[in-house]
Amino acid sequence: MKLPVHLTLLLFLFSMSFSKAQTIYNESEVPSFEVPDPLVTFKGKTIGTIGDWENVRRPELHTYFETKVYGKIPKNLKIDSYKILEQEDNALNGKANRRQVELTFKHNDKVLSFTILLYLPKKVENTAVFLGYNFYGNHTITEDESVLISTAWADNNEGFDIVNNTLTAASRGKRTHRWAIEKIIDAGYGLATIYYGEVDPDKDDFSDGIQSLLYSKNQKHPKADEWGSISAWAWGLSKAMDYFEKDPEIDAARVIAFGHSRLGKAALWAGANDKRFAGVISNNSGCGGAALSKRKFGETIGVINERFPHWFCTNFKEFNNKEETLAVDQHQLLALIAPRPLYIASAEEDRWADPKGEFLSALYASSVYELYGKKGINIMDMPVVNSPILNTVAYHIRTGKHDVTDYDWEQYIKWADTFLR
Template sequence: MNIVLGILSSVGRLIVIGILLVGMANCTQLGLNYASLDVEGKPAAYPPIAHDAEDFLDRREDWIQRIETHITGPIPEGVSGRLIEHRVVDEAYWDGHGILEEFVIAIEGSGKRRDFVLAVAWPKSDGPHPIIISQSFCGNQTAFNYPALTPPLPEALDDFCGGGEPSFMGSMVQKVFGRFISTPPMQQVLDRGYAYASYYTSEVIPDSKEPARALLPDFPHGPRGEISGAVSGWAAAWTAALDVLEADPRVDTDREAIMGHSRSAKSALVAGIYESRIDAIVAHQAGTGGTALSRNKPGETVAGMAKQYPHWFAPNYANFDARGLNTTPVDMHALIALNAPTPLLIGNGRRDVWSDPNGSWRATLEAAPIYAAAGTGGLQQENMQDAPVEADLVFWMRPGGHSITQRDWDFWLDWLDNVMARGDEVPTPTNRVKVAPAK
């Protein structure tokens, strides 16, 4: 009997793995091809912006409205965060390298409210600390590898992880998407002096079509209007988190970074448009609807994205493919450019053709003059592979696919050390002054 049960258990796990892999393939189509390094003969970013960077900055609000109308829906500028509850979870977290805490935060705006839990791991060293605020795919319990953290509400759980606690399903996610897809190299982060915070996106807005659509009309928003896409709504939690964290003396308010992977990278770019307190952004493998140009592209198309994830974007986004090759009203180079002058790292994997590193590189090239005009050192590389760790705008590409690896974290932390250097440290060659973009 035990043998039979063991066989049935193994078969069941294989079925689960198969379902998981199919679902993941729908998300990111894991491939074996390499992204092209050549930009010759490929469609240019349209409409062009690099030819007149000052004009782009002068008409920044017009470009934001284009992004809102055709891609993201209204951005959540004007929402706020309020601390509801705070508790210390573990004063000897990660074998004594840190302190683990929880903050229950309310996102507020337009007379509405949405609560979420932000978990924070603090270094044991004296502060104030630079902080990295991230979004998690599988809940805080998995993100911090700590089951005693508050689990997400059952209605917040999505199909990607199937549960909040570290689990068999979560381990399979890590095997496919990399060791650090759900939990960062926590000891490395803490020992480098960084605090690490994270929240579960599906607790803010469920990453599921019908539940998200049902929630969006009641989600808090600012004067720009009602949120119509989850990517934009997820960005609101970054603002709320900053409101609460900046009141904590342990946070170095001059060194606050946000980090997002895949759909969360798209959200990070939205937050960077309006949230001036963000001092650096890591947008890793943002792909279609993030950093990759939308016209005539390999990998995931706008039509495919809009069909699979209609709750992520504005309703108009589904019409993008129908507008023709040369009549797209806005594309992702403008989204990159609207993040200027905030230091921005655009991450990629050479085998992640589905997310189109080549299209992201061409978008970065078109946005680079805007960064320079906004008062930064701008892009300092001539190709997709030679990423300078000190640049304000950097295109990072390592071998491998749609994942988060040790190599990513090593570079990200070195880059953050440079672009968020302490005021009393020797400045890097590029200009670190945060200049408010022209309106």
């Protein structure tokens, strides 16, 4: 029976207010839950050696995340070609070399390309590189007029002058505050960034992203255990790494996967999938990233799957409002990156991303790092604001909101100087 419009509206408003009321922002309301031990297998065997971790426990954890959370990639797809679209040996007032490189992929009569914007410090050989996606186009991270504007689909955003899903020059430089390019270059590191919408547009439509190149006949959507957008974005980071291995100016053994928010989730999954990444930085990655799911604090699995149904694989929806039935939690995703350096960062006002849940994930992942003789998080309580822990597993919570700041980059550079030089 069809309800009258006014009753339908009332029910909708009630459901919205009920959903909002259920959002937990008070520690006293966090449900009791069990933290699954990274060093105990699904069958109850305790892991006590690196060999058992790498041959038994790590593979079963990775398979679970791959098939139940992020989705597996159905086939390996290699770079068909790469092309240097533009280069300048005197960029950033003479401090850096700039290069814009297009990677192209072809399969099943379809083509997809994405462009890496790369800044490398001059007079530095075999450069270590921070690699991460941006949200609104390569041209937004710098005032540099030579940076090309992507023609890929973009979500409409009045603040970035994006209409008709088209990026324009009006948004050039609007995200410079998130990318401390000169600090990075002055420290002797390179920066590489990609507009994430070129790999997979951030919308619930799998017709024009990288997934569509690998569909079987008559397939229009990834299978239940196949890649959502986060897995696709992680794939793109690994393809950039494929290119870096061909570039003599880059030390491909010292590439750090970086990401903020949803792209922090992608950086973590890329680091778990691809051991070539020398380190991983997750900045305010929250639910489905660094934050523990079973705490149900701030954003939850049910909410994230409702708002962004394309991010994770379809199987992940089995756990909507049923986090307790997950056999894993996000600290075990972090553990998959061991023994490589890992940095988890939170912001004090970003309660939606659950800073405490992010800290606890880093803490609970540390037992795997200790198995390798690496130093993880060695305190049980969160550090005070703006007091970073710079171990192999690093963590800080800073003042401010959901963002990337100069303070964040200063800590990342200091940490990289210690562990990745």
